[in-house]
Amino acid sequence: MKLIEVANYEEMSQKAADIIISQVKKKPDSVLGLATGSTMLGTYQQLVQDHQQNGTSYRNVRTVNLDEYIGLSLDHPNSYRYYMNQHLFFHIDIPLSQTYIPNGASDDVEAECKRYEQLIENLGGIDLQILGIGRNGHIGFNEPGTSFSAPTHVVELAPSTRQANARFFPSLEDVPRQAITMGIATIMKSRHIVLLASGTAKAPIMVKLFEGTVTADVPASVLHTHPNVTVIADEEALSLVANERRKVYAR
Numbered sequence: 001m002k003l004i005e006v007a008n009y010e011e012m013s014q015k016a017a018d019i020i021i022s023q024v025k026k027k028p029d030s031v032l033g034l035a036t037g038s039t040m041l042g043t044y045q046q047l048v049q050d051h052q053q054n055g056t057s058y059r060n061v062r063t064v065n066l067d068e069y070i071g072l073s074l075d076h077p078n079s080y081r082y083y084m085n086q087h088l089f090f091h092i093d094i095p096l097s098q099t100y101i102p103n104g105a106s107d108d109v110e111a112e113c114k115r116y117e118q119l120i121e122n123l124g125g126i127d128l129q130i131l132g133i134g135r136n137g138h139i140g141f142n143e144p145g146t147s148f149s150a151p152t153h154v155v156e157l158a159p160s161t162r163q164a165n166a167r168f169f170p171s172l173e174d175v176p177r178q179a180i181t182m183g184i185a186t187i188m189k190s191r192h193i194v195l196l197a198s199g200t201a202k203a204p205i206m207v208k209l210f211e212g213t214v215t216a217d218v219p220a221s222v223l224h225t226h227p228n229v230t231v232i233a234d235e236e237a238l239s240l241v242a243n244e245r246r247k248v249y250a251r
């Protein structure tokens, strides 16, 4: 795991966008694994700006998103499909037919998980997966305790996750209780993984991540066992991580 320390959210977003843009330039038909949440908004803004100013093309890119709530229609303003369309897909030249997100409105969510896992395999796997991190260390919606060998599956959202995401919904009651998420095994097959973290809310979990212990209690800690992971974190997110721990990963 390699740590890139940055000053703030803007710098984190710029660095992440640069990595995505070079991936797309190097391999125009890349499979990009994408994430949602507040952390990603700046990165997507940078990609849109670069597309408009420099014409980076996504015509042949395929995207697979990490997760989706169960029970929201695809056009529900809180669905991750809606988020991706609004914040990225509608503003770049990717055909929507090449953008994939688990269908949380499916009648048969178990079958949908199998279909999604197979789809990723049929695309040839993920070249570059972008991840945020939950305050409890979740990646995608893989909550603490999830087996590292799980493929795409249905999850019960932890009360703390529903609470953290409630700010996007009218009330806590409106936050879905379940989601479909790529499993940790699915994520770990990606050829390169970039995890982004910004702000003091992520400081305690960054301490746990950089302790270096691999444990299902901190799902993101599995990334220590992947050969090609870059963490881009800002000063606030790293504020509780001791300098010696940072040095272990800063290269």
Ligand SMILES: N[C@@H]1[C@@H](O)[C@H](O)[C@@H](COP(=O)(O)O)O[C@@H]1O
Pocket (backbone or CB within 6 Å): 035, 036, 037, 038, 039, 040, 066, 067, 131, 132, 133, 134, 135, 139, 140, 141, 161, 165
């Ligand atoms: N399923 C998503 C995760 O993929 C995301 O990383 C996390 C952090 O969100 P934020 O970036 O808003 O802190 O929230 C959600 O639960």
